[in-house]
Amino acid sequence: MRIAIDTLGGDAGPAAAVHGAAAAVLAWPGLAIDLFGPVDQLSVELENLPRRLAAAGSHLSVHHAPGLIRQDQRPSDALRRGGQTSMALMLDHVADNGAAAGVSAGNTGALMALARRALGTVASIPRPAICTAIPTRGDGRCYLLDLGANVDASASRLVDFARMGEVMARHVDGLSSPRVALLNVGSEGTKGSETVREADALLAQMGSMNYTGFVEGDGIFAGSADVVVCDGFVGNAVLKASEGLARMLIERVQATFESHWGSRLVGMLARPALLRLKGELDPVRYNGASLLGLDGIVIKSHGSADATGFSYAVLRAAQEVSRGLPERLAFELGGRH
Amino acid sequence: MRIAIDTLGGDAGPAAAVHGAAAAVLAWPGLAIDLFGPVDQLSVELENLPRRLAAAGSHLSVHHAPGLIRQDQRPSDALRRGGQTSMALMLDHVADNGAAAGVSAGNTGALMALARRALGTVASIPRPAICTAIPTRGDGRCYLLDLGANVDASASRLVDFARMGEVMARHVDGLSSPRVALLNVGSEGTKGSETVREADALLAQMGSMNYTGFVEGDGIFAGSADVVVCDGFVGNAVLKASEGLARMLIERVQATFESHWGSRLVGMLARPALLRLKGELDPVRYNGASLLGLDGIVIKSHGSADATGFSYAVLRAAQEVSRGLPERLAFELGGRH
Numbered sequence: 001m002r003i004a005i006d007t008l009g010g011d012a013g014p015a016a017a018v019h020g021a022a023a024a025v026l027a028w029p030g031l032a033i034d035l036f037g038p039v040d041q042l043s044v045e046l047e048n049l050p051r052r053l054a055a056a057g058s059h060l061s062v063h064h065a066p067g068l069i070r071q072d073q074r075p076s077d078a079l080r081r082g083g084q085t086s087m088a089l090m091l092d093h094v095a096d097n098g099a100a101a102g103v104s105a106g107n108t109g110a111l112m113a114l115a116r117r118a119l120g121t122v123a124s125i126p127r128p129a130i131c132t133a134i135p136t137r138g139d140g141r142c143y144l145l146d147l148g149a150n151v152d153a154s155a156s157r158l159v160d161f162a163r164m165g166e167v168m169a170r171h172v173d174g175l176s177s178p179r180v181a182l183l184n185v186g187s188e189g190t191k192g193s194e195t196v197r198e199a200d201a202l203l204a205q206m207g208s209m210n211y212t213g214f215v216e217g218d219g220i221f222a223g224s225a226d227v228v229v230c231d232g233f234v235g236n237a238v239l240k241a242s243e244g245l246a247r248m249l250i251e252r253v254q255a256t257f258e259s260h261w262g263s264r265l266v267g268m269l270a271r272p273a274l275l276r277l278k279g280e281l282d283p284v285r286y287n288g289a290s291l292l293g294l295d296g297i298v299i300k301s302h303g304s305a306d307a308t309g310f311s312y313a314v315l316r317a318a319q320e321v322s323r324g325l326p327e328r329l330a331f332e333l334g335g336r337h
Numbered sequence: 338m339r340i341a342i343d344t345l346g347g348d349a350g351p352a353a354a355v356h357g358a359a360a361a362v363l364a365w366p367g368l369a370i371d372l373f374g375p376v377d378q379l380s381v382e383l384e385n386l387p388r389r390l391a392a393a394g395s396h397l398s399v400h401h402a403p404g405l406i407r408q409d410q411r412p413s414d415a416l417r418r419g420g421q422t423s424m425a426l427m428l429d430h431v432a433d434n435g436a437a438a439g440v441s442a443g444n445t446g447a448l449m450a451l452a453r454r455a456l457g458t459v460a461s462i463p464r465p466a467i468c469t470a471i472p473t474r475g476d477g478r479c480y481l482l483d484l485g486a487n488v489d490a491s492a493s494r495l496v497d498f499a500r501m502g503e504v505m506a507r508h509v510d511g512l513s514s515p516r517v518a519l520l521n522v523g524s525e526g527t528k529g530s531e532t533v534r535e536a537d538a539l540l541a542q543m544g545s546m547n548y549t550g551f552v553e554g555d556g557i558f559a560g561s562a563d564v565v566v567c568d569g570f571v572g573n574a575v576l577k578a579s580e581g582l583a584r585m586l587i588e589r590v591q592a593t594f595e596s597h598w599g600s601r602l603v604g605m606l607a608r609p610a611l612l613r614l615k616g617e618l619d620p621v622r623y624n625g626a627s628l629l630g631l632d633g634i635v636i637k638s639h640g641s642a643d644a645t646g647f648s649y650a651v652l653r654a655a656q657e658v659s660r661g662l663p664e665r666l667a668f669e670l671g672g673r674h
Contacts, residue, residue, distance in 0.1 A: 109528075137585045148522045151530045185485045185573040191446075193488045193570055217577025221585045230574070233530055236522040237571050238578045240554025245579050248474045248558045249586050249614070256614055277586070277593055 001030060003317050004099035006090040007037035007045075008068045009106020011304045014038075017105065018045040020301075020310025022056035027311065028318050032059045034099050036090040039064040065089040069110045071303065078110035079117060087111060091118040094296050101297035101317035103288070105305055111298065112149055112291060119296035122326060123334040128293035129161050129232070130300065131168065132239070136223035143169055143227045144220060147289060148236035155198035158182065158229055159206075162199075163333055164292045165227035166209055171328045172320055173226075181215035181225035183234060195231070250278045279308075288313030295326055338367060340654050341436035343427040344374035344382075345405045346443020348641045351375075354442065355382040357638075357647025359393035364648065365655050369396045371436050373427040376401040402426040406447045408640065415447035416454060424448060428455040431633050438634035438654035440625070442642055448635065449486055449628060456633035459663060460671040465630035466498050466569070467637065468505065469576070473560035480506055480564045481557060484626060485573035492535035495519065495566055496543075499536075500670055501629045502564035503546055508665045509657055510563075518552035518562035520571060532568070587615045616645075625650030632663055 005021050007014040014037050021033040035042050042062045049057055067085035069078050082088045087106050094102040095118040104111050112128065121128055131145035143165045150157055162180050169178035182200055184192040192200075192214070203211040212225060217238060220228050230238070288305075291298040297320045301313035340361075344354040351374050358370040372379050379399045386394055404422035406415050419425045424443050431439040432455040441448050449465065458465055468482035480502045487494055499517050506515035519537055521529040529537075529551070540548040549562060554575060557565050567575070625642075628635040634657045638650035 109523075135585070137588065151522060183574055185488060185570055186446075196570075217574040217579070218581030218584070220578055221581035233522055233533075234571050234574050237520055237554040237567070238574050241557050241575045242554070242578060242582050244555030244558035245582055246586065247555070248472070249583065251474065252614055253590050277589055 001028075001318055001321055002032045002034060002099045003314055003321075004034045004036065004063075004090045004093045004102045005314065006065075006087045006102070006104035006106055007035050007042060008065075008086040009071070009104055009303070010301065010310070011105075012306060014041050014045055016305060016307045016310050017301075018042065018060070019050070019053060019307035020305070021060060021314055022049055022053035023307060023311035024314035024318070025056035025059045026053065028315060031314075031318055032061070033314070034061050034063055034090075034093060036063045036065040036086040036093070038066055038086075063089065063093065069107050069114075071107050073107055073110055075109040075113035078107070079113050082110065082114060088114050088118070091115055091298070094298070095119050100321040101299065103299045103301055103310075103313050103317050105301040105303055105310060105313075108148065108300055111300055115291055115294055115296070115298045119294045119298070121293050122295050122329045125160055125164070125293040125329075125333060127157075128291045129164060130235075130289050131165060131292045132289040133287055134220060134228075134239075134242075136221050138223050140223040141173075142220060142223065142225055144235055144239065145227075145229060145292065146232035146235050147239050148232045149291075150232040152233070153195070153231045155195050155202060158195070158199035158231070159202050160293070160333075161229045162203055162209065162211070162227065164329060165229060167329050167332050168290070168292060168325065169226045172323045172325060175226055177210045178226035179210050179212045179224070180227040180229065181212050181219065183220070183228055183230035183238075184214040184216065186214070186216065199229075246278060288316050290316070290320065293329065295330065297321055297325060338365075338655060338658055339369045339371060339436045340651055340658075341371045341373060341400075341427045341430045341439045342651065343402075343424045343439070343441035343443055344372050344379060345402075345423040346408070346441055346640070347638065347647070348442075349643060351378050351382055353642060353644045353647050354638075355379065355397070356387070356390060356644035357642070358397060358651055359386055359390035360644060360648035361651035361655070362393035362396045363390065365652060368651075368655055369398070370651070371398050371400055371427075371430060373400045373402040373423040373430070375403055375423075400426065400430065406444050406451075408444050410444055410447055412446040412450035415444065416450050419447065419451060425451050425455070428452055428635070431635070432456050437658040438636065440636045440638055440647075440650050440654050442638040442640055442647065442650075445485070445637055448637055452628055452631055452633070452635045456631045456635070458630050459632050459666045462497055462501070462630040462666075462670060464494075465628050466501060467572075467626050468502060468629045469626040470624055471557060471565075471576075471579075473558050475560050477560040478510075479557060479560070479562055481572055481576065482564075482566060482629065483569035483572050484576050485569045486628075487569040489570070490532070490568040492532050492539060495532070495536035495568070496539050497630070497670075498566045499540055499546065499548070499564065501666060502566060504666050504669050505627070505629060505662065506563045509660045509662060512563055514547045515563035516547050516549045516561070517564040517566065518549050518556065520557070520565055520567035520575075521551040521553065523551070523553065536566075583615060625653050627653070627657065630666065632667070634658055634662060
C-alpha cells in the first residue's frame, strides 16, 4: 500500500511529516510513502532520520514540489494558483492512482477545495464532510461530523453526514449496527432548530439505519452513540472548545496536585500520564480527521501535530484504504439514485 | 435584600433548594429568602435544617405553591396551565416587587417563557438570552451566551447578546472595558456563516464596545475574551459538550493515576481535589445561569445542582441585584431607540 504525503503546511515544518511517515511505515508492514515537498529539504530530513526510524528510509520516496499553500490562503486562491504546491501535487498523485490515499497537515479549506477538484466526490454526496473519532467514557469512541466543511448545512446534508458516518463506523470500525444520533439542544422532538427537526424526521424514516434520535452535547462523550451528526459550525465549535477545555483541565489538574501536596513531586510523577491523556483528548491532533465523501481517501493531520500525531494520521489513512472506504461509500450511498 | 426561590423542579427535590438558600443567607449578610413550594414539604425541610445552617432559618419564609412545572413540560403548556406552580408564583412575586430576584432549578424553557410573561424584557431586547461564566486559563472567567434560548439567532440578535454580555461583565464583574468576541469557525473575516459575518460587521462599527473580532472554540477557555457570543444552538452544544468532557476527563485522570501507581492510594488522595475541579468546570451546575435581558433578575440553577450549587445560584442573583443589572441594561441598551 502506498500513501502520498504533503510534507509542508504543518507548523513544525517537514520534519514532523517525514518522521511521522517513517514511524507509520514501521508500524504498518508493507506501507510505502511518497513524500511531496522541496527535494533539498526532504533529502536533508531523510539523511537525518533518527536511528530508531532509519529502517523505514527505503520505503520513503521523494517527489519534488516547490510551492506551499499558506495557512491563511483562501481556498479560491489555492485553486487558482496552488498547482505546483506540495498539497496539490500530492492530491494529483492520489487522483492518478499513484497512491491509495493522501495526508496533509496544511490549510483545511484549501485541502478540501483541492481534494474535491482532484478526486471528485462519491456519487450523491455534493460536498464532503470532516469527521474525526472522539474519545468517549468507557474507553470508547464516537465519530463526530461535520467539523467545519459545511456551515449552514441543510437537513438533507445532515442526513448525508449520518449516512457517511454510519458507513465509516460499520466498515472501518467493524460495528454491525452503529448507533447514529443527531446533536440538538434538547432530547425532545419539539426542541432545536427547524433544520435539525427536519433532519430528525428524515432519519427516523430510514429503516436501514440504527438512528437513535437526538443527543445533547454531553452525549458526545457519554458513549451513547457511535456517530454524532451536526452542522459544521456547531461541530467545529464543539471540537475546538473541547481541545481548549482539555488543555485547561490538564493544567489545572497539575496545578491542583502541586498545591494540594505542597510539593512538585506528584506533578512530576503525574506529568507523563497527563501528557498521554492530553493527547488522547485532542483527537484531531492525535488521529487526524477524515475528509469523508471524496472519491478517494484524504486525511487532515492537525497543523500542530508532532511526528507521533502525523504518524497516526498516516495510519488512519492506511486503515481506511484497507477497509475500502470510498468504494463502500459509493456502493451504499450511490444506491439512493 | 429579598430573593424568591422556586424550591421544586430540581432533581434533588426541595431539600437542595432550601439548604442552598440557607447557605446563601449565611454567606450574604442581610439576605432574606421567600421559598415557594408545598407548605408541608417546606416546613419539614426547615425543621430539619442541619445544625450548621440553622441560624439562617429565621431569614427563610414559606409561600405555599402547590403545583410543579415538570422537566418535560412544554413552555406553551406551562404558560397555559402553570399559574399555581411554584415557578409561576415565585416569578409573580418578583414581578410584584415582593423580591428583587428569582431562582429556579426547574425546566429552562418554561422558566424563560413564564419569566418573560411575568417580568417583560428590557427595552429593545426582544428575547432574553441565557448566559453563564465559564472558567478560563489563568483562573479567569468568560461569559458565554446564548446557551439555548435562541436557536437560529439573526445577526442583530447576536449584537444584542454582545451588548448584554458586555454590560454584565462591566457592571457585575467591574471590568472597565470587557473584550467581546464572536464565536466562529476560523479567525479570518472570510470564514463562517453569513449571519456571523454580518454580526461581525455590525459589531466592528460599534465604537462604544471593545470588540476584538472572531474567536474559535478553544478561545473560550483561553482567557482571550471576557464575553463570547454565539447562537443558542452552538452555545448549548459547546456548554454541554464541555460538561461531558470534564466529567470524562476527571474519571480518566483518576483511572490513570490509579493504574499508573499500582494502587488506589493516590486516587483516594486526589479525589477531593478532583471533585472540586469538576465543580469548577461545570459552570452551570456551579454558578447557575442568568436569564439576561429580562426586566428583572432570574437565575437558572442546574437541574441536578446540590445545595452548594443552588447556594451559588442564589448568591449570583444577589450579586446581580446589588449591581443593579436590569437598570444598567435598560439604561445602556434602551439608548439605542
